[in-house]
Amino acid sequence: MRRVRAGSAALTVLAWAAALLLAFPLLWALLTSFKSELEALEFPPHFVSFHWTLDGYRAVLADGEYFRSLVNSLVIAGGSSAFALALAIPAAWALAFAPTHRTRSILLWMLSTKMLPAVGAFIPVFLFYRDWGLLDSKLGLLLLLAASNLPIAVWMLFSNFREVPGEILEASRMDGASLPQELAMVLAPMSLPGIASTFFLIFTLAWNESFWTLNLTTAQAAPLTAFIAAFSSPQGLFWARLSAASILSIAPVLVIGWLCQRQLVRGLTFGAVK
């Protein structure tokens, strides 16, 4: 028994070492964000015995660009996720509670649209957006990201709704509930956890999306991904500022991601791994 315990202690230490190693780039960025620019570039580097300062954060926040990008990210990720849910909840209701001989092929077709690489759709979307004045617009990105996350939303909600007993919905129907009432007042409250985790997962995906957001925006609608990408110019030499901007850009979804990591597996594998 003692050997087993010693073995699992060693494995635990090893697991912690591996996990810290994997998270190290983020921990290092967190430390660097509290350094002065001078100390950030110092060689050999200091781990904790440096002069802690908020100058990096102050520099990022003093620049109005950060707040505009933050608002754009919130609008684009939040709006696209809300819009995707508005389409996905009715669709998932139909697929879960009113199945037909076509349900299966509709679900698999939706999945297959997710397989279309963004570069395959990029050129028509770009030209169409250019002609319709949707380039560098939050609305354009919002619609695009809603469509791109729609299959994931439908699949996640579908597997959630199927755990709701259909009799309850039928009973509400017999009591005279209209379809909108059935969806909003019976189904939604019962599957609120599933709807919330679906929202957070597609919100995270939209927040981090870095093909469309970089290619379809220039200034007005540029979200945080574009704000950070601008650091690839010589500005990237300001390591403390780059680190502070990075931490400020990833913190919100990092927290959300930690909260709904369990749904992540189901959502991103379309229920194929449980």
Added chain:
Amino acid sequence: MTARAVAKRKPAYLRKHGQILVAPAVIMLLAFSLAPLIATLRFSVTDYRLLFPDVTGFVGLANYRNLIANPDFWPALVNTILLVGFVLASTVAVGLGLALLLERAVVGKSVLRLLVISPFFVMPPVSALLWKNLLMQPVSGFFAWLASMAGVPAFDWFAKAPLLSVALIVAWQWLPFATLILLTSLQSFDRDQREAATVDGASSTSIFRHLVLPHLARPIAIVVMMETIFLLGTFAEVLVTTGGGKASTNLAFLVYSQAMLQYDIGAASAAGIIAIIFANIVAFFLVRAVGRSLEV
């Protein structure tokens, strides 16, 4: 109305409303996937340059022939395959080891999961720039310090091995995904079965080979296919670190540079179609695998 009449009416009610409710989602997806796909196909057989918008016309497969003759095409194709291959191999191998470790760890399991999953939630431009500057920069980066501790000269990552550098960054982003999925399926592995095998005197290596690995075959296949779909589109990591350059340009970046820097819509569309064909080979198997576990 009696309950029976309602029950009788049910199929028609459900069929009608089901069609109405599923329609908006279907229309949205048609507009943003099927329509662009058809348009890309059409552009790929058209002579269409943004600088000469009036000169358009059907040119058959000329764009594809030009693309294959383009000196940037084959390196981009090879780079794409190398990038996807490296990231798949490393994330599955390391992810499997990490998942086995995490499953056995006894202290602080939830904090461990948080640490491991974190890189997945970092937006690509952030991870690319943090790695390029804070870690891989050859003068004062962290790896240069490690090298100096080991007494070897610092390696200039992006100058000497740009593709490998990008691949390492992308692998770091996708390792959590592989780990989390493999960990989830390890945890669903039947403990009774393992205990029975132990009682029967099976060694832990043979349990791993004959019970655990077969159980993981399916999740590994899913990881490989999901990652491939996303990895074929790797773009931001290339843009913010090397900004292209033959050594690190992949298919996705080639489409972007043909369209946005060369203004050649026809050639870019042909490259886009090649990317779609690659993705579809993988998608075919993925949709079949997912379809098997879908009970409708």
